[in-house]
Amino acid sequence: SLGNESxxxxxxxxxxxxxxxxxxxxxVLNLTHIFRSLSINKMHNITHLKN
Structure with missing residues (x-):
């Protein structure tokens, strides 16, 4: 009984x-995904601003 309990x-x-x-x-996967899409968006915005 005791062994079974443990x-x-x-x-x-x-x-x-x-x-x-x-x-x-x-x-973690969700966070990295969110972070990735955020940085992609930032890069996208920067390239747009340059043009």
Missing amino acids: ENKNVCLNVNLTLTHKFWNCK
Whole structure:
């Protein structure tokens, strides 16, 4: 019974870690995507201003 309980805790911990990891990966990907499109927009605006 005791061993089973700690096993369950480990499983919960692993699931939480995996979910957090996935969540942060999504966040980071979104941030880099937003940042990229922002810099592309800036470059675009600069080239337009020059012309």
